[in-house]
Amino acid sequence: MSKILVTGGSGFIGSHTILQLLVAGHEVRTTVRNLKREADVRAMLKQGGADAGDRLSFYAADLEKDAGWPEAVAGCDYVLHVASPFPEKIPKHEDELIIPAREGALRVLRASRDAGVKRLVLTSSFAAVGYGHKQQVAKFDESSWTNPDADDVIPYVKSKTLAERAAWDFISTEGGSLELSVVNPVGVFGPVLGPDYSTSILVVQRLMDGAIPGCPKIYFGVVDVRDVADLHIRAMTHPSAKNERFLAVAGDFLPMIEIAQILKKHMGNSARKVPTRQLPNLLVRFASILDPAVKQIIPELGKRKNATNEKARRMLGWKPHSNEESIVATAESLVKLGLLKV
DSSP states (O other): OOEEEEEOTTSHHHHHHHHHHHHTTOEEEEEESSGGGHHHHHHHHHHTTOOOGGGEEEEEOOTTOSTTHHHHHTTOSEEEEOOOOOOSSOOSSTHHHHHHHHHHHHHHHHHHHHTTOSEEEEEOOGGGTSSSSOOOSSOBOTTOOOOTTSTTOOHHHHHHHHHHHHHHHHHHHHOTTOEEEEEEESEEESOOOSSOOOTTHHHHHHHHHTOSSSBOSOEEOEEEHHHHHHHHHHHHHOGGGTTEEEEEOOSSOEEHHHHHHHHHHHSGGGGTTOOOSBOOHHHHHHHHHHOHHHHTTGGGTTOOOOBOOHHHHHHHOOOOOOHHHHHHHHHHHHHHTTOSOO
8 A cells, every 4th residue: 555645635636636545545645725624624535435533634824835845755556636726706916826726736746756756646627637628629638738928818727737747847857757647637526525616616606695696608628526536546557657647537518507507406495596598698797797606617608618537548447427426426425425515
């Protein structure tokens, strides 16, 4: 069994990744910005069915500071760098996202190289793959890169692109013996273990809460958090994953209205507030003036994208849950944990 560091253990992907590593028998370390979060992380793992015990240890480390990283990676065989900022609202300046994402990745890479880590798996995003392009029918694959200079690229998308580019540049110029693999998830759904979850989950939460009057004409790639964690672990040790990036996507992208219909179909009375009418683009643009969260989706109105998971399936034997399974699991967990408005 290996000793593995997972950065950002209090996050949605991080907690599920720790859970799977513990179940597999590994010794796990995780970083949190404040050690007071240890109890929260252990509670989420318990919700997922694992008693971490003394096989999980915690280290305080911040993506914007050097302190703590050398201690966190010391003696580790592998590092899964999951932590990255993803705010609900657009920041006042793009550097509020870009600098922590890029410099944080480089901090973890340097510390991992210096500690003799075998391989680092970086959680990037479809945001680094499929944005800033003209409309295309063909599915995006791992050979595609987002154009960060395009006018319609929002700060989060730009931050993920520049952070991943910086990671690959680091490996090619000063990485030493450190290997790199990258996982590029689309919208991450699936069962939540507590109140810390991805921004993607807000789509389901807001639909079920009746917080939006209808469905904007936007499309979502869907992948289950359990499958994202699984793909990280496969990329961590598989010989073929060295110096490769892998798109994590379950199937074809879904329009938001289809997500609403899935909820209506499977969630009974819990989905009574879910709207099933499509909102005109003009109305959504007007709403974005008042709501910064809505403003983030404006560049994607009416744009249908798609992506393929062929590479992860072929090279790593990855088999994800379906779109429908992931969306239903999301909703069921929100109901179970009381995270919806009654």
